[in-house]
Amino acid sequence: MTAILWAFDVVLAVTLVALAAGVLATASLFRSIVLFIVFGLTMSIAWARLDAVDLGLVEAAVGAGLTGALLLNTLGHMRSQAEFTPEPSHGPGGRLALALAAGTAGLAIGAAVWAWPDAFAGLGDRVDTHLAESGAQNPVTAVLLNFRAYDTLLEIGVLVVAVVAVWALSPMRGRVLDADPPGLVLAGFVHLLVPVVVLVAGYLLWMGTDAPGGAFQAGAVLAAAGVLLLITGRVAPPQLQAIVERGAVVLGLVAFLAVGVAVMAGGHAFLELPDAWATTLILLLESLLTISIAIVLVILFAGGRTDAAHPPEDAAP
Amino acid sequence: MNDWTAALALFLLLNLVAGLARVWRGPTPADRILAAQLFGTTGVAIMALLADALDITSLRDVALVLAALAAVAMVVFVRRVWTGQPDPEEAADAGR
Numbered sequence: 001m002t003a004i005l006w007a008f009d010v011v012l013a014v015t016l017v018a019l020a021a022g023v024l025a026t027a028s029l030f031r032s033i034v035l036f037i038v039f040g041l042t043m044s045i046a047w048a049r050l051d052a053v054d055l056g057l058v059e060a061a062v063g064a065g066l067t068g069a070l071l072l073n074t075l076g077h078m079r080s081q082a083e084f085t086p087e088p089s090h091g092p093g094g095r096l097a098l099a100l101a102a103g104t105a106g107l108a109i110g111a112a113v114w115a116w117p118d119a120f121a122g123l124g125d126r127v128d129t130h131l132a133e134s135g136a137q138n139p140v141t142a143v144l145l146n147f148r149a150y151d152t153l154l155e156i157g158v159l160v161v162a163v164v165a166v167w168a169l170s171p172m173r174g175r176v177l178d179a180d181p182p183g184l185v186l187a188g189f190v191h192l193l194v195p196v197v198v199l200v201a202g203y204l205l206w207m208g209t210d211a212p213g214g215a216f217q218a219g220a221v222l223a224a225a226g227v228l229l230l231i232t233g234r235v236a237p238p239q240l241q242a243i244v245e246r247g248a249v250v251l252g253l254v255a256f257l258a259v260g261v262a263v264m265a266g267g268h269a270f271l272e273l274p275d276a277w278a279t280t281l282i283l284l285l286e287s288l289l290t291i292s293i294a295i296v297l298v299i300l301f302a303g304g305r306t307d308a309a310h311p312p313e314d315a316a317p
Numbered sequence: 318m319n320d321w322t323a324a325l326a327l328f329l330l331l332n333l334v335a336g337l338a339r340v341w342r343g344p345t346p347a348d349r350i351l352a353a354q355l356f357g358t359t360g361v362a363i364m365a366l367l368a369d370a371l372d373i374t375s376l377r378d379v380a381l382v383l384a385a386l387a388a389v390a391m392v393v394f395v396r397r398v399w400t401g402q403p404d405p406e407e408a409a410d411a412g413r
Binding site for chain 2: 004005007008011012015018019022030031034035037038041042044045048049051053056057060061064065066068069072073075076077079182186189190193196197200203204207211212213217221224227228231232
């Protein structure tokens, strides 16, 4: 048993390094993207071997699912531009400098891990000790939504800022996602798949307090359903004109801040969830965060203001 | 804990490594993405086997997510990239 798993880990580690090297070495952007999708899948297996199922879930949804879709969509867009000619952006000197910088950083991280004191067991024990008061049975959710809620608040803030930046900087005029109606097979497939994907997202959200899962995993899976609807023309690209769309983007952040401030009325510190309410508040926050994360990811996939055929009135010159 | 499931997971992982040759050599973009699609199925099976071999039941949820989302990249490929033509950048690699 141990020998088999040892062989499994060796093959896994060698494959990961080879895939990373292949992603960087190939001049074909398409081959690079496909290798990157496989890298995401392999990474998710690696997280499974490292007992980090939460990360394995994220990697499966984001690495093997959404990132590949995002990169392929971008490649299709780049190729549709007349002036697109793939050129290596760095000369030999630039590549050497980049390799040196990356190598130095890698060695520094390796040295830091090597110098890790044997006696330091991490914060896992402290999380386990206080798990009962967190309102969640899954230690990862307890840390993300309670013990270190500050980090999660800032992360959802980063996502909202990313949408604002993409919207402000990339009008992408002349870009229409896809005008052709999908064929019968694709339309039927999406028709069947989207409800299943939404169900899986709901399951991950509900499971998140007790087992691996939660808002980020559920949001990424829900976003994949949005991408499917978007890419087959079942829904129009988001325009962020309607108050509903804008509201959905900030919903998670606003709810997080509101809960954080509201608990202060009961004499708690900012974001310190009262024990009696913790489970309810975590589930509420995770549900709203899931919606925001999903819509943010779909908007980032669309990549900016997309409708050139019918520009918004205020965009007219 | 089960030796058989761990051995089968290793076998499938080696299958994935062998299939990487198709991703690298192509020749058409469809060959490459179909190989990646096959790995998605392989990944589902590996996760399901590891769930048994390592006794981590929640790995079945990872298999579920992989299975549900495996087709998303493929759909985007068909809608946005696939033209029926060979990879236009293939010549750049052939000269290296």
